[in-house]
Amino acid sequence: MSKTVLVLGGDGFCGWPTSLHLSALGYEVVIVDNFVRRTIAKELDAPSLTPIASIDERLNTWKDVSGHDIDVVELDIAQDYPELRRLLASVRPDAIVHFAEQRAAPYSMRDAAHKAYTVDNNVNGTHNLLAAMAELGLDTHLVHLGTMGVYGYGGDGLEIPEGYLDVTIDGPDGARYPRKILYPTKPGSIYHLTKSMDQLMFQFYAGNDHLRITDLHQGIVWGTQTEETRLAPALINRFDYDGDFGTVLNRFLMQAAAGHALTVHGTGGQTRAFINIQDTVRCIALALANPPAAGEQVRIINQVAETRRVRDLAELVSELTGADIEYVDNPRGEAAENDLVVSNATLKNLGLEPILLRDALLTETVDIALRFIERANLNTIPATALWSGRAEREISQLDAPQIAQR
Amino acid sequence: MSKTVLVLGGDGFCGWPTSLHLSALGYEVVIVDNFVRRTIAKELDAPSLTPIASIDERLNTWKDVSGHDIDVVELDIAQDYPELRRLLASVRPDAIVHFAEQRAAPYSMRDAAHKAYTVDNNVNGTHNLLAAMAELGLDTHLVHLGTMGVYGYGGDGLEIPEGYLDVTIDGPDGARYPRKILYPTKPGSIYHLTKSMDQLMFQFYAGNDHLRITDLHQGIVWGTQTEETRLAPALINRFDYDGDFGTVLNRFLMQAAAGHALTVHGTGGQTRAFINIQDTVRCIALALANPPAAGEQVRIINQVAETRRVRDLAELVSELTGADIEYVDNPRGEAAENDLVVSNATLKNLGLEPILLRDALLTETVDIALRFIERANLNTIPATALWSGRAEREISQLDAPQIAQR
Ligand SMILES: NC(=O)c1ccc[n+]([C@@H]2O[C@H](COP(=O)([O-])OP(=O)(O)OC[C@H]3O[C@@H](n4cnc5c(N)ncnc54)[C@H](O)[C@@H]3O)[C@@H](O)[C@H]2O)c1
Ligand SMILES: NC(=O)c1ccc[n+]([C@@H]2O[C@H](COP(=O)([O-])OP(=O)(O)OC[C@H]3O[C@@H](n4cnc5c(N)ncnc54)[C@H](O)[C@@H]3O)[C@@H](O)[C@H]2O)c1
Numbered sequence: 001m002s003k004t005v006l007v008l009g010g011d012g013f014c015g016w017p018t019s020l021h022l023s024a025l026g027y028e029v030v031i032v033d034n035f036v037r038r039t040i041a042k043e044l045d046a047p048s049l050t051p052i053a054s055i056d057e058r059l060n061t062w063k064d065v066s067g068h069d070i071d072v073v074e075l076d077i078a079q080d081y082p083e084l085r086r087l088l089a090s091v092r093p094d095a096i097v098h099f100a101e102q103r104a105a106p107y108s109m110r111d112a113a114h115k116a117y118t119v120d121n122n123v124n125g126t127h128n129l130l131a132a133m134a135e136l137g138l139d140t141h142l143v144h145l146g147t148m149g150v151y152g153y154g155g156d157g158l159e160i161p162e163g164y165l166d167v168t169i170d171g172p173d174g175a176r177y178p179r180k181i182l183y184p185t186k187p188g189s190i191y192h193l194t195k196s197m198d199q200l201m202f203q204f205y206a207g208n209d210h211l212r213i214t215d216l217h218q219g220i221v222w223g224t225q226t227e228e229t230r231l232a233p234a235l236i237n238r239f240d241y242d243g244d245f246g247t248v249l250n251r252f253l254m255q256a257a258a259g260h261a262l263t264v265h266g267t268g269g270q271t272r273a274f275i276n277i278q279d280t281v282r283c284i285a286l287a288l289a290n291p292p293a294a295g296e297q298v299r300i301i302n303q304v305a306e307t308r309r310v311r312d313l314a315e316l317v318s319e320l321t322g323a324d325i326e327y328v329d330n331p332r333g334e335a336a337e338n339d340l341v342v343s344n345a346t347l348k349n350l351g352l353e354p355i356l357l358r359d360a361l362l363t364e365t366v367d368i369a370l371r372f373i374e375r376a377n378l379n380t381i382p383a384t385a386l387w388s389g390r391a392e393r394e395i396s397q398l399d400a401p402q403i404a405q406r
Numbered sequence: 407m408s409k410t411v412l413v414l415g416g417d418g419f420c421g422w423p424t425s426l427h428l429s430a431l432g433y434e435v436v437i438v439d440n441f442v443r444r445t446i447a448k449e450l451d452a453p454s455l456t457p458i459a460s461i462d463e464r465l466n467t468w469k470d471v472s473g474h475d476i477d478v479v480e481l482d483i484a485q486d487y488p489e490l491r492r493l494l495a496s497v498r499p500d501a502i503v504h505f506a507e508q509r510a511a512p513y514s515m516r517d518a519a520h521k522a523y524t525v526d527n528n529v530n531g532t533h534n535l536l537a538a539m540a541e542l543g544l545d546t547h548l549v550h551l552g553t554m555g556v557y558g559y560g561g562d563g564l565e566i567p568e569g570y571l572d573v574t575i576d577g578p579d580g581a582r583y584p585r586k587i588l589y590p591t592k593p594g595s596i597y598h599l600t601k602s603m604d605q606l607m608f609q610f611y612a613g614n615d616h617l618r619i620t621d622l623h624q625g626i627v628w629g630t631q632t633e634e635t636r637l638a639p640a641l642i643n644r645f646d647y648d649g650d651f652g653t654v655l656n657r658f659l660m661q662a663a664a665g666h667a668l669t670v671h672g673t674g675g676q677t678r679a680f681i682n683i684q685d686t687v688r689c690i691a692l693a694l695a696n697p698p699a700a701g702e703q704v705r706i707i708n709q710v711a712e713t714r715r716v717r718d719l720a721e722l723v724s725e726l727t728g729a730d731i732e733y734v735d736n737p738r739g740e741a742a743e744n745d746l747v748v749s750n751a752t753l754k755n756l757g758l759e760p761i762l763l764r765d766a767l768l769t770e771t772v773d774i775a776l777r778f779i780e781r782a783n784l785n786t787i788p789a790t791a792l793w794s795g796r797a798e799r800e801i802s803q804l805d806a807p808q809i810a811q812r
Contacts, residue, residue, distance in 0.1 A: 167573035
């Protein structure tokens with residue numbers, strides 16, 4: 001009998017290709033989404049560059065090309081606990097993949113209302129899910145998407161481990177006391193803050209209720225299409241390039257496609273971690289196949305393929321497209337250069353051979369940025385969020401770097 | 407000109423005597439409360455042992471005996487951001503003391519709905535407050551009540567420092583890298599979890615927005631009356647002894663007053679930290695008088711007078727009242743004995759000379775438990791919360807220890 005997996009946030013950028021991949025692998029997939037991402041695109045007047053189909057058209061097309069059914073349930077997991085509980089009680093899924101959070105750092109910093117929305121949506125959504133699993137006594141494996149951004153950027157050259165850190169405390173007696181602790185977080189935005197808070201909730205429910213939880217600390221996801229989304233035009237995945245949801249890489253690709261120079265802030269020395277969307281879906285399948293046991297601590301895995309400096313990224317795009325690079329003043333007091341050494345031992349041991357930027361960025365440029373450039377509205381690129389009126393300091397905005405006002 | 411202070415949760419057990427004390431010291435006090443604690447007492451059918459007056463009667467009486475006005479605003483800080491923001495914008499208080507959280511561990515563990523309520527109320531309330539302060543650019547000093555319970559009970563004999571822990575990481579090069587981190591939390595209930603999450607929000611807003619924040623990690627508060635609440639019968643403070651909001655000490659006092667034996671679970675070897683309500687209000691005044699500067703990290707202070715084993719507490723009550731002690735099986739798999747060594751250097755340095763259980767417990771017995779025993783409903787003593795159907799392990803239920811079903 002095939003296994004059932006709920007994909008919360010299954011209409012989103014990572015969730016949609018994951019749903020198709022798991023369906024192709026033979027899982028019974030149920031997508032749960034409140035479609036707020038589509039609403040936010042309207043709020044920001046910043047639609048996906050790629051023309052994305054309605055969820056019904058997506059699912060009908062998938063049925064046509066693959067023969068597989070995917071169910072969909074419209075539900076706000078943060079606001080409707082009774083419905084969420086009813087759904088879990090009736091489906092009793094083998095696994096849940098949880099993508100259903102507000103995930104843009106600049107969006108989370110727009111103003112107090114957006115801060116409050118992000119906290120409310122992410123914390124209550126994740127907590128409702130955990131409370132329902134505990135209440136129903138489900139033995140479901142929960143796979144959550146966290147972010148590399150919770151680690152912050154210590155920049156002291158030490159490798160960032162997978163979730164837990166070995167430290168020692170010096171006792172008054174001269175003895176050293178070893179402890180294994182959750183990596184102390186330094187979130188740089190409200191979005192990242194909610195992911196740090198998620199970690200505490202996972203720790204509690206894994207300990208108190210023996211829930212089986214995997215938390216994937218993911219780098220910046222790049223690329224658009226996967227094996228499955230390429231099968232038909234109506235399956236195409238979203239491509240965001242606006243100042244809130246777009247990443248620095250997508251901004252470079254759009255600038256190049258429009259014939260503009262790539263604008264790099266300061267020295268472009270900030271290092272970030274990356275992973276291709278195709279590897280995201282593979283890693284999630286690997287995580288599902290390797291659940292922790294009940295009573296085990298939360299399994300934390302760094303879902304990262306490589307780290308790159310922003311200026312290296314610009315050079316790569318420039319090589320491929322011939323675009324010029326323009327170094328402009330960094331409008332904020334970020335650390336000019338930072339190192340980032342990240343362990344991704346678990347996924348490597350599970351056999352992942354990641355797709356690298358150098359090898360696959362050309363496809364992304366030709367198939368997406370150039371192909372759909374006539375749909376673009378370049379005015380949406382600058383972000384309007386300001387981290388703070390008072391504080392000027394380093395910000396870790398890993399998932400969706402902010403772009404300066406111009 | 408006198409300073410203005412908002413007391414959020416100013417109708418509660420700690421908030422009410424604090425409001426009176428600050429008013430007596432010459433602060434302009436504004437109480438903000440949604441009175442949910444009075445509603446919960448009805449839900450649990452567990453009123454305060456002491457007859458507490460309505461807020462209007464309380465404030466009129468205070469005006470009569472002291473000549474001071476205290477304002478009151480009915481407001482749910484977790485659910486009504488616009489009103490909270492309007493209030494802060496018009497009052498622009500010099501300081502805010504934030505007691506307005508659901509604070510009973512057993513209540514937070516009753517079922518999924520109570521877990522969700524506690525998370526929603528505590529996280530959104532605290533976040534709304536921080537977001538409003540940041541948005542308005544207030545230079546207000548925020549004093550929050552945290553709990554000793556966030557530290558968990560390592561029991562390895564090391565002293566629990568005030569909020570921050572010095573650790574070292576061993577580098578691959580043989581070098582040791584020192585770091586100062588937030589003490590890694592091990593919350594034992596959903597209530598304690600929310601306090602751990604509060605800490606992350608404070609860290610973020612102190613760093614990003616330069617908010618000035620003091621977090622008082624308080625022990626179990628005992629005692630009922632303060633200098634000010636004793637001034638008139640209508641000013642009397644609440645005394646909770648039910649299984650959700652009562653503490654182990656109040657349960658002992660009530661058992662003794664009713665002529666029952668004091669029931670101690672297991673060996674009664676669990677050590678807890680205590681502080682008298684009179685010292686709570688003094689400490690808050692001290693914290694208000696010593697704010698951190700803008701840009702400083704969160705000032706974390708352990709608000710604790712002494713630590714005691716539960717069996718020592720029982721012996722003390724037995725000595726005073728002649729009650730027998732009955733050792734019963736511990737219904738849960740708690741660690742039988744734990745040490746608790748706590749630093750309270752900051753408050754000692756500020757001059758606090760705490761009231762100790764040995765010296766003041768008699769007054770509490772005579773003035774409260776014996777005096778109001780005819781109002782008591784001893785059936786409310788057992789808690790109905792069950793930590794978990796599946797997990798049997800140590801629970802840190804610092805603020806409101808759970809009482810076994812009988
Ligand atoms: N995209 C990245 O680069 C990246 C990097 C690291 C981590 N992540 C994490 O992966 C997850 C998915 O990211 P994404 O890029 O696919 O984001 P996305 O915004 O494209 O997708 C999120 C989906 O969740 C839905 N959703 C949000 N709140 C919901 C709620 N309360 N109830 C039901 N549905 C809700 C949205 O409608 C959307 O379809 C997020 O948790 C994100 O933090 C993403
Ligand atoms: N009592 C203790 O032993 C103890 C120990 C350590 C820490 N603390 C902390 O001190 C604080 C006060 O504790 P207490 O014993 O006075 O609790 P309490 O329940 O008696 O008082 C809390 C008050 O806050 C109000 N409130 C709750 N949510 C609110 C909201 N959303 N909006 C407005 N008002 C709201 C309640 O109506 C109540 O009057 C809590 O944060 C608690 O965690 C208490």
